[in-house]
Amino acid sequence: MKSGIATLVGRPNVGKSTLLNQLVGTKVSIVSDRPQTTRNQVRGVWNAPPGARGVPEDGAQVVFIDTPGIHKPKTELGRRLNQRSIETLDAVDVVCFLIDATADIGAGDRYIAGLLADVGTPAVLVLNKTDAAGPNDILEHLAGAAGTLGDFAAYVPLSARTGEGSEALLGEITGRLPDGPLYYPDGVVTDQPDTFLAAELLREKLLAMAREELPHSLAVTVEEIEDRPAVGDKDALLVLRAVVRVERDSQKGIVIGKGGAVIKEAGTAARLELEALLGTRVHLETHVKVEKDWQRRPDALDRLGF
Ligand SMILES: Nc1nc2c(ncn2[C@@H]2O[C@H](COP(=O)(O)OP(=O)(O)OP(=O)(O)O)[C@@H](O)[C@H]2O)c(=O)[nH]1
Ligand SMILES: [Mg+2]
Known part of the structure; x- marks a missing residue:
């Protein structure tokens, strides 16, 4: 079969x-x-549907890696996140370099293009958000990129x-894959543990509710997980204990909200989505803690898994 990363x-x-x-x-x-929403390499697996055009009889599999946005770092966290993205460039079969059709091509894009030129991995230019751009924008961006x-x-x-347009991208990638093994068995869509998904969903809900400088200061981890099997007429239940870290006392107040309203709403939204994704009942416990300046402290970053 054909497979690759x-x-x-x-x-x-x-x-x-989103892609x-x-x-x-x-x-x-x-x-x-x-x-700077994404902070990890997140893997997602795509298996070619049987009989798809350009796919060999034995099939094709692409393991996609989502990465943190490459940016000019202001903190040690930012520096480490860039590293996580850049280290993928020469470790994969194909690079998909995304640019935004609703924003001008800028210095940030040119910086990434320079990194790509240095590694020489085959790269596909992906012009995203065409639904929000006019035909002229799209042509200008494609010409500008070239x-x-x-x-x-x-x-x-x-x-x-x-x-x-995503099928065209899959076609371009599949056509560039080497012969390779099935990296993940059929039915597996990601390698991330449920605890990571739960922590990320809670952070996503808080990001949607929080403003100003708070987003970068949020770190969410799930520190305990317990799988309670079904007993009698009680369904199985996944019990998770999440810790939300912020950098200052004032931020703790924002995350908790009046009478706990903010953390409660975010927790409920995260739980409902997790239940739908995992197909099981979930109990999500949340705690909010202050961890002073964790984005800038190597020891805190190490401990939080960055
Ligand atoms: N109109 C439109 N909006 C999009 C599209 N793709 C993503 N967005 C929006 O763009 C914003 C950023 O999307 P993300 O997928 O989080 O972007 P990202 O590149 O992963 O961002 P980082 O993780 O911060 O590097 C969100 O508000 C999305 O809804 C698209 O095809 N069209
Ligand atoms: Mg992202």
């Missing part, structure tokens, strides 16, 4: 995580309109939101 890279907010979810057909990576960002193996305009 493809990384999704680009500036913050260009839609890498990963669209490609694998389910939510594996959280999305927000705040830059003129200023380098030579790409292919140029694919698409909308990660609607899925329009």
Whole structure:
């Protein structure tokens, strides 16, 4: 069969995580309109449907890696996140370099293009958000990318939101895969543990509710998980204990909200989505803690898994 690994890279907010979810057909990576939402390499697996065009009889599998948006770092966290993205560039079979059709091509895009030129991995230029751009914008961006960002193996305009154009991207990637093994068995869509997904969903809900400087200061971990089997007429229950960390006392107040309203609403939204994704009942306990300046402290970052 044909198989390989493809990384999704680009500036913050260009839609890498939205595209990963669209490609694998389910939510594996959280999305927000705040830059620097993704903080880990998140894997999602795509298996070619049997009989698809250009796919050999024995099938094809692409393991996509969603990465943090590459940016000019202001903190040690930012520096480490960039590292997590950049290290994928020479470790994969194909790079998908996303740019945003609703924003000008800028210095951030050119910086990433320079990194790509250094590694020489085959790269596909993905122009995302075509649903929100006019035909002229799309042509200008494609011409601009070809003129200023380098030579790409292919140029694919698409909308990660609607899925329009994503089949063309899968075709371009599949055509560049080497012979390889089945990396993940059929039915597996991601390698991330449920605890990670739960923590990320809670962070996503808080990001949607929080404002200003808070997003970067949020870190969510799930520190305990207990799988309670069904007993008698009681359904099975997944019990999770999440800790939300912020950097200052004032932020703790914002996250908790009046009478606990904010954390309660975010927790409920995260729980409902987790129940739908995992197909089991969930009890999500939340605690909010202050961890002073964790984004800037190497010891705290190490402890939090960054
Ligand atoms: N109109 C439109 N909006 C999109 C599309 N793809 C993503 N978005 C929006 O763009 C914003 C950023 O999307 P994400 O998928 O979180 O972007 P990202 O590149 O993963 O961002 P980071 O993780 O911060 O690097 C969200 O508000 C998305 O809803 C698209 O195809 N069309
Ligand atoms: Mg993301």
